[in-house]
Amino acid sequence: MDQSTASDVLTVHGGTALSGEVRVRGAKNLVPKAMVAALLGHGTSVLHNVPDISDVKIVTGLLEAHGVSVTRGADPDTLVLDPASVEAASDAAVEAHAGTSRIPVLFCGPLLHRLGRAFIPDLGGCKIGDRPIDFHLDALRSFGAVVEKRPEGLLILAPERLRGTHIRLPYPSVGATEQVLLTAVLAEGVTELSNAATEPEIVDLIAVLQKMGAIISVHNDRVIRIIGVDQLGGFTHRALPDRLETASWACAALATRGDIRVVGANQGEMMTFLNVFRRIGGDFEVDDTPGEPSIRFWHSGGPMHALALETDVHPGLSTDWQQPLVVALTQAQGLSIVHETVYEQRLGFTEALNRMGAQIQLYRECLGGSACRFGQRNFLHSAVISGPTKLHGAELTIPDLRAGFSYLIAALAAQGTSTVHGISLIHRGYEDFEAKLSALGADVELGQPA
Structure with missing residues (x-):
């Protein structure tokens, strides 16, 4: 077991039903990208509903390293971004601010337009499978860039x-779609992107770029057309709310037999998840109050139902919803x-759940109605979960963002203490989650148990 500093360890005393209210702000998968988009503009940008998460801090550092002024607005969740003095950053500064984040790759298009140069350090990110930047590099070369x-x-x-160019993605990659959008808007001529990702966060990024003066149209069959x-x-x-964090709190309510209201959540982006949540045996109530929407999630009281997922x-079931749902x-x-x-490797987190008492078997075959890219590639990408099983506390090490919060859900649902x-x-991706857990009645503390 790796040794962790006290501030990087959470002790969870499980067995308590979570109850109360939490707030979600702007989506982690939109806000940093909208911040990068500000580099493209000749004028100040104002972004509302910004969460206090480390990805925002990373992008802030990278923008400031390139001469962009990033300040807080009148509200603490508002950022004001002024790119009037954009300049080249040293490669060392880019690497220092980027850390293990994969965000720097999305700076390429804007920096090529502004400075004619961009640097990408070795990239990190969550270890959940093959996430090559080949799609990004091929797209940039297609626009005329030299790597x-x-x-x-x-x-x-x-x-x-x-x-401008014509690009067909071999897979509807969110990151590659963002790369093309951020590059095509100032490219000469017309760009047509086929097999594009169409997640809500992509649509919101398109809305940001359109406000800046871009001409972008989304057509049928995953085709996006950009006139430079x-x-x-x-x-x-105002950034759309984080649908992935919302689902995490919903699953925490379900697994602990609790009752959680998520303020700031919108029904529209959650519909696929809400259907699954209800089928499992959860219940929810949508409040569409203007300016303060919310969704309340709770365990319905009866037995929970097994199902196939x-x-x-998008518009299918998001991979980021999978891990908390498995718990x-x-x-x-x-x-x-x-x-x-x-x-392909996102189910690896289930090994720790089995150590907590779950019964989960992984398979290399496609156990579903749809063939996928991994069926003949020897990856353990299907799971059979036998339940219900009593979970017990364990010592856990987080492998990636979504698995990390899913481990917390499992620890909260378990009997005993988890580290x-x-x-x-x-x-x-989760703003102030320790305080939110405490507000919901969770018995958690930073550091090793006494």
């Missing part, structure tokens, strides 16, 4: 103005089947 490999990373150059313009301005935008790109399904009666089609190492990973 030079160096020992410390990749240097991307634009000898002349980038030009000569100049963009700033934007004022497949993850997919909830350990408490369902019968055999549940989960087929993961997005990240969870590596909680700094959770801060990448």
Whole structure:
């Protein structure tokens, strides 16, 4: 077991039903990308509903390293971004601010337009499967960029103005779609992107770019068409709420037989999840109060139901919803089947759940109605969950962001005490989650148990 500092360990005393209210702010999968988009503008941008998470801090550091002024607005969840003095950052500064984040790759298009140069250090991110940047590099080359490999990373150059192109992604990658959008808006001519991702956060990024002056249309069959313009301005935008954090709290309510109201959550982006939540045996109530929407989630009181799930790109069941749902399904009666089609190694986190008392068997076959990219590639990407099983406390080390919060859900549902190492990973996408847990009645404390 890796040794962790006290501030990176959370002790969880399980067995308490969570009850109360938490608030979600802007989506982790939108806010940092909207901040990067501000680089494209000749004017100040204002972004509302910004969460206090480490990914926002990383992008803030990277923007400031490139001369962008990033300040808090009148409200603490508002950022004001002024790119008037954009300048090249040293490769060392980029690497220092980036840490293990994969965000720097999305700076390429904006920096090529502003400076003709971008640097990508070795990239980190969650270890949940193959997440190559080949899609990104191929797209940038298609626009006319030149990629030079160096020992410390990749240097991307634009000898002349980038030009529109036709790109078909081999898979609807969210990151590659963002890359194309952030590059195409100022490229000369028309760009057509086929097999694009269409997640709500992508649509919200398109809304940000349109406010800046971009011309972007979303067509049927995952086709996005961008007409390049000569100049963009700033934007004022309120980020859509984080549907992935919302689902995590919903699953915490279900697994602990609790009752949690998530303030700031919208029904629209949650519909696929809400259907699954209800089928398992959870219940929810939507409040559409203007300016203060919320969704209340609770365990309905009866037995939870096993079911078969497949993850997919939007509008399918999000892969980021899969892990907290798996924890909830350990408490369902019968055999549940989960087929993961997005990240081939995302089910690896179940080994720790089995040590807590769950009965989860992984398979290399596609246990679902849809064939996927992993069926013949020897990856353990399907799971059969037998329940209900009593969970007990354990010592856990977090492998990635969503698995990390899922371990917390399991620890909260379990009898006994769990020690969870590596909680700094959770801060990448969950704002102030320790205080939220305490507000819901969870018995948690930073550091090792006394």
